[in-house]
Amino acid sequence: MPPIKGPGLTYADAGVDIDEKDAFTESLDSVLRRTYTDRVIPNPGGFAGLFRLDYNHRLFARNYKDPVLVACCDGVGTKVKLAADLGVFHTVGIDLVAMNVNDLIVQGAEPLFFLDYIATPSVDKRFLHDLVRGIAEGCRRSGCSLIGGETAHMPGIYRPGDFDLAGFCVGVVELKRIQKPIRVRAGDVVLGLASDGIHSNGYTLVRHVVDKAGLDLNKVYPELTATDTPAAATPARKTKGRNKAGAAPADGPTLGQVLLTPTRLYADPIVKLLRSYKVKNVISGMAHITGSGIGGNLCRALPQTLDARIDMNAWPRPKVFSFLQAQGRISEEEMYRVFNLGIGYCVIVKRAFAESVAERLTKLGEKVYIIGEIVKGSGEVRPD
């Protein structure tokens, strides 16, 4: 056909600039490389990421006789909306890795690599770099390599300023060591690892409360500024010097900063714990406490014949939960159904090892509480 002369429609007119996207992708290379291990085969400009399994064990940290790949996929829910409203993106990058890696380790796996999907209405380099730096930091702290991802520019789906995130993580576990409910026995003890606040679930309700109660995300609420609330400390550190919205005022973090506290990464301590008990069957089961709370997640680690009895007063509840509950007049039942309420990860252990496991996890930097025990039942979690 004869070449048609402009002025005709172009992709750029429609809101997508291919050159800009290519330039951004190249600029991310160094950020990704900092997360690489010897097992990653660099593949710049390639169509996919390459990760060497090393059958021959030259580089493999431990020998896997019968390796099983473990894979999961998750996002950070509407916490992205809060991040967009506050212009703080680094922390949700960490959330994205945590939501995936914390699910992965529940199966007894060690994380290997991670890929991310970022969807935005347009290319905003500052936003994308903050986000990917957060994702890369989460990967480094979890011992996995960020080997690829996709940045999709989707005007028409996302409003200006909005975005979405999805993450995908692959790990490996020895066939015989896959965590299964059948390992759990009556008499086992449930250890609870402290969460860093709300983590990444229930934010549609959180934003609903902020809206209905007319709360100010940039205000410092005295009820929230307590040193014993992990939520209070972290985001100020995480975001300091990154941008205005992220800098903490002298008198404590704003509500927005407390709500953007990144999800705690449990991979490092849990992988170390599993390695140290490689021979003995000390850990019966684990659970990552996400949407639908302790009740909805710990039950996934239980066989149909056992219950987990949980003492809801066994740990201090981060003040952010009491604050939101009071502001939204949310029933205790609903709080229990939606939020982690202060416990982000559970480890079910043989009673004889409860103290030593708790001690080990404490040494690894976790706040650990004995929150319950396993009793005869029907696969339920019973809060007392």
Added chain:
Amino acid sequence: MPPIKGPGLTYADAGVDIDEKDAFTESLDSVLRRTYTDRVIPNPGGFAGLFRLDYNHRLFARNYKDPVLVACCDGVGTKVKLAADLGVFHTVGIDLVAMNVNDLIVQGAEPLFFLDYIATPSVDKRFLHDLVRGIAEGCRRSGCSLIGGETAHMPGIYRPGDFDLAGFCVGVVELKRIQKPIRVRAGDVVLGLASDGIHSNGYTLVRHVVDKAGLDLNKVYPELTATDTPAAATPARKTKGRNKAGAAPADGPTLGQVLLTPTRLYADPIVKLLRSYKVKNVISGMAHITGSGIGGNLCRALPQTLDARIDMNAWPRPKVFSFLQAQGRISEEEMYRVFNLGIGYCVIVKRAFAESVAERLTKLGEKVYIIGEIVKGSGEVRPD
């Protein structure tokens, strides 16, 4: 704290129904299971998908001496907006798998498993089931298992009716057989495999044209109803009996149906081709033609010392491209920069094997054209 009595705020008030989501997740189990191979370890209610690698080769189809995991992530861009507008979701499910699997095989890998991320403002079972059935169909046709995924309910980010999709695919390739630009030699021949129309790139421009030219997605345009346009036939078949929007009128497919034609899945023929030439080095390189077209993708398979000279008249251009170009008065340069123009996948082969490879791919169901050759240069694609 004393339990707070309602009427307080609930998660459901805020737009998220946990019970509904759990019910939907369970209902998907049978759809996923139909994609399972012996290597998948069922893990209902688990936190992650389990895929057995079988070091001991009992189940592994071929022995991998030094296996490399290949992983990629992609979405279908704003084609989701078109699907939402037309209420047809099965086909973008196939698109999602194709966009990922077609990237994966470029590295010489065989697909192993897939995970999906679906983000919606609310739970709509019909929509989600059509979508996941499409994803599962794409996985079955590509020989990979759909071992997990996440359905995120995100009111506030997505408008009613809108949604987004991301897919993640993992495959495996023998270290020595990873496709690398260094394999390409001057004199090699470029084979082009026909696309099924636009596939999943450039839809922001497509929608821009439809909008600016005031086109009717539900109208049958005579310029499009040609039997030699693969785009015309497929979607009517794919969606027949699924819903009104998907049923083709007697006189041919509507513009909407042509535009929703699913991306062609090249995994089955390419994996079979690679197996049949396992010993000989016949295939020098491959490219999946996506965003930025032949020029932007084929160059990714070239070393810095060679060019690919492409005869743009070597294949019939699907009428959908000429139609959109005319309606949008889009320049030929922009068409080349944005769309695949009828070639969805390229295979660079040694000249002596060009005919036999083309013949083999034709037997495997592909329309194959000799579209160019490799010459001395600087890593560029030169359209003639």
